Amino acid sequence: MLESSTPLLVGPDVIGAPGGYRNVTDLLARRAEIAPDHAAFEVPSDPTDPSAPWRDVSTREFTETVRAVAKGLLAIGVRPGDAIAIMAPTRYEWAVADLAVWFAGGVVVPIYETSAPTQVSAIIHDAKVVLAVGGSAHHVGLLTTPLDARGSDALGVWSMDAADGPGEHRDLDRLAALGLGVADEALEERRLLATADSPATIVYTSGTTGEPKGAVLTHENFLGQVLNIAAAYGEVVHPAGNTIIFLPLAHVLARGLQLICLASGMRIAHLADPTAVVGTLGQLKPTFLVVVPRVLQKIQAAAGAKAAASGLAKVWASAQSTAVEWGEFRETATPAARAPLGLRIRHGLFDAVFYRRLRQVMGGRVTHILSGGATLDAELSLFFGGIGVPVIEGYGLTETTAPLTGNLPSDIRSGTVGRPLPGSTVRISDDGEILARGIGVFSGYRNPEHNQDAFVDGFFRTGDLGRLDEQGRVVLEGRLKDVIVTSNGKTIVPMRWESSVESDSLVSHAVMIGEGRNYLSALIILDPLALAEFSAEVAASAHPRPEQHELLTVVDAKAREHVQRAVDRANELVARSEQVRRFTLIATDLDDPTFVTPTLKLKRAAVLQRSTDVVDALYSS
Structure with a gap:
């Protein structure tokens, strides 16, 4: 097992102690x-x-x-x-x-x-x-x-x-x-x-994978998180x-x-x-803003669409790659290091043409963005860092009173969710599950039955898969319950492939399928607004608006060709056994609580349950 810990910045002498914060x-x-x-x-x-x-x-x-x-x-x-x-x-x-x-x-x-x-x-x-x-x-x-x-x-x-x-x-x-x-x-x-150990709130999990559970969080959980995070992120x-x-x-x-x-x-x-x-x-x-990755994707896509409408698509593509290159340099170089002359010239030019305007779209004063709720594509993080708005990615759950890990403003590494926050410890189990212990970790659910498999050796079982890099930062690798075992015995973790496809502006969610099957396929749920703009010339009747609780198959050759390129890019990132052979485009109401949680996470089980016929068609000859 591997562990990474960060000591408290504000400890028991302040939280719950005489003269300190009581609640x-x-x-x-x-x-x-x-x-x-x-x-x-x-x-x-x-x-x-x-x-x-x-x-x-x-x-x-x-x-x-x-x-x-x-x-x-x-x-x-x-x-x-x-x-x-x-x-x-x-x-x-x-x-x-x-x-x-x-x-x-x-x-x-x-x-x-x-x-x-x-x-x-x-x-x-x-x-x-x-x-x-x-x-x-x-x-x-x-x-x-x-x-x-x-x-x-x-x-x-x-x-x-x-x-x-x-x-x-x-x-x-x-x-x-x-x-x-x-x-x-x-x-x-x-x-x-x-007192510090009194219950402050009972938060019912949104239930992406099963029955909602009432997590009991104490005043100490909140105080520990608030005071320590405020101390660690004072510049934000x-x-x-x-x-x-x-x-x-x-x-x-x-x-x-x-x-x-x-x-x-x-x-x-x-x-x-x-x-x-x-x-x-x-x-x-x-x-400062807190967003989900989809918001950042839309900001970037809107800028690209505006550039394309002005005949600057190739210039924008160069601006994007320059921002990513600048973001990589800033993350890896020493504070005193200067970027190569060519990169500085390109970055200065594109700052005048594009980056400055993007910062103005965000109000002109945003110094940092916090991204959570879903995995952020590393290149997207580098892009925003490169235009002058660093993205701090973090990771946490209801049961950890929100953030468990996070990149620090002065130490961001795109592609990771940072080190444990002050007062927290992360352990990676032998099967790759992220385990958590610390000031923000709750002591249990309201219903004792829900606690039976929730803890191991004093650590909360998050149900998420991950690893630690050489500096103790957490890299997310998917959900334990989302792991797929194919008919030939291959174990597939779908997150890397799905995240790559979801980085496309047309895609809202990607769901890899293949449990017990001899190859992998996918349901790709499109963003209705992006699809309407993308296929504006297609008759409205070709894209009927889904009713609540409804999943509709999208038949649009242009959209399929576009998504195929996203699928091909994702397939290049993974081993042959992890590549998706077939996929179906789906449209649904993305505000429908049947399929999406209030924090925009997809309820995979509900989607798959309503898509039996579509899934079967992906495996028919």
């Missing part, structure tokens, strides 16, 4: 004491108008709102340790509700806003939720029936949306009004009840910076990022619609 609420309380007038958030002045200006919310104003809502929770009967669900898109009020529950001594149970009614009901029942906060009338409706079924313990469902007419309306303002009679001392006493997360959070706040990565920014004084804006991000970058001018 997560201290992160906000201390920041409010240090810099009450500093802008903690940006919120739209008119949420219904995308062009409306954004206004600052100070740390003092946010803290006062949190305390008011928390008092309301106490007033209506929330007890220490009560589970409270939050179901809403990413928005400012999510942050208010999250912290208010912790101030009231409760345990937050996030629910993805795209969850089906059966999922909502199962989570509320399993976590024994007593109160819920919904983002809109739709979410309130989904939460009400299962919460009512809880009986006399239920304290109702409250809405983030304000009342739009007369009559009683359960919104956060009304909840705060109910708490006006609660004394400050009573709230402070409740706030300090939770700082009071002079700002970011946009558009990942679902039901996901632990987004919530962890929010706490890191709050504790560090970094201004936060929320966007519920990821497609609206590009339009707001110029207005909000973030210094």
